[in-house]
Amino acid sequence: MKKVFFIVSAFLFFTEFFIFSGTPRGLSFANKVLKNDGIEASDFYDFDKQNDGIETTKFRNSAKQNDGVERSENAVRYENYDGVWTGGDNGGGLNSIMEKEGGNLKNLQKKRPLKPAAPKKEFIKWCAFDVPYDALDKAMNLDADSHKNGAGDLDWIELLTLLAVKYYGNFSSYKPKDLDKLASDIRDGKDLSALKNNKYYGYHNEVMRTVLGEYLGYYKLVRPDGTLSEERYGLKVFSPVAAGYGYSHYDDFGAGRNFGYKRRHLGHDLMGAVGTPVIAVEGGTVAEIGWNRFGGWRIGIRSFDKKRYYYYAHMRKGHPYAARFKKGDEVAAGDVIGYIGMTGYSGKEDTNNVKPPHLHFGLQLIFDESQANGASEIWVDVYALSRLLHKNRCETVFDRETKNHVRKYRHA
Numbered sequence: 454m455k456k457v458f459f460i461v462s463a464f465l466f467f468t469e470f471f472i473f474s475g476t477p478r479g480l481s482f483a484n485k486v487l488k489n490d491g492i493e494a495s496d497f498y499d500f501d502k503q504n505d506g507i508e509t510t511k512f513r514n515s516a517k518q519n520d521g522v523e524r525s526e527n528a529v530r531y532e533n534y535d536g537v538w539t540g541g542d543n544g545g546g547l548n549s550i551m552e553k554e555g556g557n558l559k560n561l562q563k564k565r566p567l568k569p570a571a572p573k574k575e576f577i578k579w580c581a582f583d584v585p586y587d588a589l590d591k592a593m594n595l596d597a598d599s600h601k602n603g604a605g606d607l608d609w610i611e612l613l614t615l616l617a618v619k620y621y622g623n624f625s626s627y628k629p630k631d632l633d634k635l636a637s638d639i640r641d642g643k644d645l646s647a648l649k650n651n652k653y654y655g656y657h658n659e660v661m662r663t664v665l666g667e668y669l670g671y672y673k674l675v676r677p678d679g680t681l682s683e684e685r686y687g688l689k690v691f692s693p694v695a696a697g698y699g700y701s702h703y704d705d706f707g708a709g710r711n712f713g714y715k716r717r718h719l720g721h722d723l724m725g726a727v728g729t730p731v732i733a734v735e736g737g738t739v740a741e742i743g744w745n746r747f748g749g750w751r752i753g754i755r756s757f758d759k760k761r762y763y764y765y766a767h768m769r770k771g772h773p774y775a776a777r778f779k780k781g782d783e784v785a786a787g788d789v790i791g792y793i794g795m796t797g798y799s800g801k802e803d804t805n806n807v808k809p810p811h812l813h814f815g816l817q818l819i820f821d822e823s824q825a826n827g828a829s830e831i832w833v834d835v836y837a838l839s840r841l842l843h844k845n846r847c848e849t850v851f852d853r854e855t856k857n858h859v860r861k862y863r864h865a
């Protein structure tokens with residue numbers, strides 16, 4: 454309540470402050486400076502750029518936190534990734550003191566220094582990942598080609614971040630020539646500071662890094678005889694469907710589902726034959742395993758950096774998994790984890806109640822542990838990502854002894 458009150462009061466205060474900045478209602482602010490956005494502000498508040506390019510209000514001193522993000526020591530307020538102004542813990546105090554003494558904040562500060570607030574943890578509260586397949590594919594190829602040529606001067610995450618800034622976060626106007634132009638601008642050493650200094654650069658960059666950060670890199674294949682291939686650069690995450698098995702899919706994210714209660718479909722269905730090996734897209738730790746009344750036999754794998762949770766569901770009746778997984782087990786990208794099936798939509802274990810057979814594949818982003826479960830979960834549309842992952846499908850072989858499929862090549 455106190456926080457809500459502060460946000461409201463801070464909003465009113467700053468609104469009035471900006472509106473009445475010519476005659477700031479008895480407050481004597483000495484000088485005024487123009488922020489990037491052209492809003493006039495008092496020099497009482499120094500505006501400073503964080504590492505991530507987000508402008509922060511600096512009140513007196515600012516300090517770099519352990520994570521390298523600069524925050525205001527007195528935490529008057531700073532802009533969240535979502536663009537909402539948030540007050541620090543001392544903000545309310547500052548306002549009330551100001552109201553009480555009705556006057557000059559600058560002098561007031563000298564008289565009564567505020568106690569530094571505990572640093573407030575900031576994280577992305579919401580995002581939709583809507584980069585179209587064509588943009589992902591083209592940016593990835595620009596990056597991969599630049600590495601093949603040895604230069605490695607194009608980073609697809611940087612390219613897509615700059616594009617997101619350029620498009621104000623809306624990729625519906627994506628044009629391939631925009632990506633070509635950015636790539637040549639980077640190569641020609643053109644000044645891209647207008648995009649890089651945009652206050653949403655940090656937000657877009659973090660979203661891109663969180664979703665795509667593990668996709669590209671150097672790796673070697675370990676052949677069945679133990680010898681190593683030459684080093685390669687490219688996709689090192691995998692399609693969830695093993696090589697050589699057909700499947701069909703369409704963009705079904707957000708479609709209605711009726712089992713149990715009305716809800717949105719927060720994942721992607723890949724229709725394939727029962728028994729098709731399901732591959733771990735990325736490596737990580739088994740976080741969920743076993744029966745769930747919606748997903749049937751399902752497995753949830755949390756990436757090693759904990760920022761992504763991959764959910765695979767409706768696995769095969771009778772023999773759902775490729776090993777006796779338990780929570781905490783580690784899997785590598787490309788490992789066979791289970792088999793496509795029809796289980797789920799039942800409270801009774803090992804029931805086939807899903808038609809047609811398909812793999813439900815979901816990706817949840819976790820910027821802060823508070824988003825791991827519940828109302829603040831962020832699930833993203835993985836249709837375009839699934840199309841991209843199709844370029845790296847894992848070869849498997851059948852092991853007659855264990856009756857399981859295993860990957861043919863490991864990565865080193």
Ligand SMILES: [Zn+2]
Nearest residue numbers: 720721722813
């Ligand atoms: Zn599904």
